[in-house]
Amino acid sequence: MWWYASILLLLCVIPPVVMAQQEPLNIPDALPSQTVPNSQEVRTLLLWTDTMYDTMHGDYNTIHKMVFWCTDDILLYSIEIFVGGTIEHIIEKDSIRQNGQILEHDGYSGEGDIRLELVQGDAINLGSSPVVLSKPGSLMIPMQVSADSEVQIIATITYAGGPNAECHLDSFNPGVVGAPFPLGQTLNEFGSIMLKSTEIGVDDFNGYLSDIGEDWQMDLAIRDTLRLDISDIVDELDQLGASLYLGPPDGARLNELGRHNDDIVAISCCATLDSLSLEDNIFRTAPSDAYLGASLAHLMLHNDIQVILPVWVDDVWNNEYLKTIVGAFEEDGGIADEGIVQQGDQKLGELAPQIEQRIALLSERYGAGSVAVVMLPFFHIDFMQAMSEYPQANTVRWFGTDFLARDHSIIQDDKSKSLASNTGFTTLQLNGMGVQMEDVRQRLEMHTGKVATHDMLAAYESAWILGLAMQYAQSTDPQRLSEVIPYVAERYSGTLGVMRMDTNGDLVGVPLDVWSVHDGDWTRVGIME
The missing domain is CATH 3.40.50.2300 (Response regulator)
Structure with a gap:
């Protein structure tokens, strides 16, 4: 299987416990993410001058936030602002923000029309020229004016940028x-x-x-x-x-x-x-179901599971999630039984005898150590209570989705706790590595x-x-x-660490915690990273 060559280190081994009948899990590396190498681009900078327009209310109690932004990285040399028809105007000291962060500068106020040059102007000097304005960033200038009616802003900016660079003037109102x-x-x-x-x-x-x-x-x-x-x-x-x-x-x-x-x-x-x-x-x-499902299949195959028995509820989410697990498992040589599905008004617990019989048949053919149950139920406690009464169900491994990771209701009920402990019930969950995780x-x-x-x-x-x-x-x-x-x-690390997203807005290349029930309690047994 393609990932076995990349497994460099056994991250964690579960110590033997009294209740668990399963061998310790081996923890593989996480699935590799696909990356496209960045190519070095030789860029030609051109000098541009753009004139932009905006409107501003004349209410002196309202701060109008002018926001300059560009479609490419630029070097900003000057901004000239003209607002006619104003009675009074003010820009507070140190109120201009670049990428949301305060820039140090003098305040600016006066009466009559506004004629203002920024960056290296006499009234407001932003400290360095040119100002580097990155593509996703912004330069926000908050201004208060008093006027008899709505007034128009005319802004002329001079900057150096690539041939496709365009700069724009908007306003910022957070709203709801x-x-x-x-x-x-x-x-x-x-x-x-x-x-x-x-x-x-x-x-x-x-x-x-x-x-x-x-x-x-x-x-x-x-x-x-x-x-x-x-x-x-x-x-x-x-x-x-x-x-x-x-x-x-x-x-x-x-x-x-x-x-x-x-x-x-x-x-x-x-x-x-x-x-x-x-x-x-x-x-x-x-993480998407595709990533989690493939990772769960990866974990099972790495632990010598040859056959999985899916038991699930027939709905859109469970069907799609199971499809990703089965697809990844079979793609790398595993065998997926057709499984047992809860439909209509049935309850999975009512199908317990049928599930027990299927486990027995698969265990006889492949060996109990090579068989695992993958469950995606509703009312999982009722289901696990019912299955705890069946001996064959307690001899194979059980795996679940991230939705059940660290679910304390499983270990608070004696019957579901017994089944989970005996089968080493295992789930995956996104690993939290941020500095604020424990406090939050x-x-x-x-x-x-x-x-x-x-x-x-x-x-x-x-x-x-x-x-x-x-x-x-x-x-x-x-x-x-x-x-x-x-x-x-990708630059913020709070509780879960940095989050790298692909072009679909989905997390990629994230480490996953492996959680199993042992001796009646949830235990983090390793990290797939």
Whole structure:
């Protein structure tokens, strides 16, 4: 198998335990990511002069944020600004921001028309010339004016850039961020817990904005997707000027969101459907099912599992997830049984005798040590309780999806705990390597009363990544943020470490924790990295 040659190190071996009947797992390397080498490009810089226009309200209590940005890296030599018809005007000292960070400069105020030269002007000198303005970045100039009516801004900028460089003048108004989540008791309050984790992330990000002197905050517009259709939510929030979304956390509604309006940006913590892997403005802080499924197949094959018996619920998410597991497992020489599926009003627990019989047949043919059950159920506790009564089910390994990683309900019930311990029940979950992980994990657990999972950390991080992208670009424009979000995610390390995204907005090359139940408790037995 192609990856065996790359396995350099056994990262971790599970110590023998009393309850577990399975041999210790060997932990392979993670799946390699495909990279395209960067080619060195010889660039010719040209000197450009562009004139741009914007409008400004004459309300002296309102700060108008002029934002300059370019489609390529440039060297900015000067900005000349003229605003006619003003009575008074002011630019506060040290209020101009480059890529969201404060630049030191003198203040500027006066009466009458505004005639101002920046960068190396007499009134405002930004300290160095030229100013390097990178492609995803921004230069924001906040100005207050008093006027009898709306006034026009005329800005002329001189810069050096490549032949395709274009610079633009926009304004920045944070507005509201949509937060569509399924609230209530569905799936053990999954949506409510993810929303709470998101809100804690927003609160922490807003605290950061206050600490660095920003005058805006991220404001969530929360809507319940169990009571309202996504299309109605999007139409309503569009009237409020919302073009940015945190959520939904589930794949079906996220897909519907993108199909209803493609002129938005959304970051989802937990939607892993592989069908969402498209070149659009949807980003995910969780690995896709394709990556997780292939990694789980990789782990099983590396531990000499020859045959898998899938048991699953017939729905879109489980069918797609299982397809990725089976495809990767068979591609590298494994055998996938046709499996046993729960359909209609059936419960998987009712199929326990049939599952037990199939395990016995496969164990007799291939040996119990070469057989594993891969389960994707609803009501997994009921299912595991039923299967714990069957002896053959307790002699083979069991594997589950990331959705069940560190699920404490499994080890709080005696029967499901017994099955999980006897079979070394194993799941994968995104590895958290950020410096703030433990602090944030503790606070999430305190506020939700739940063990902090990757999904909760990813919901928390989604708020930070979107907020930092808004701050860096000084923008809410979906097209601009679709370029800035991957740039920020790869440079920000909060709880989960840096996040590298591909052109589809999916995480790539991420390390995965391997969690197994041993001696009645969840244990991290290694890292696939």
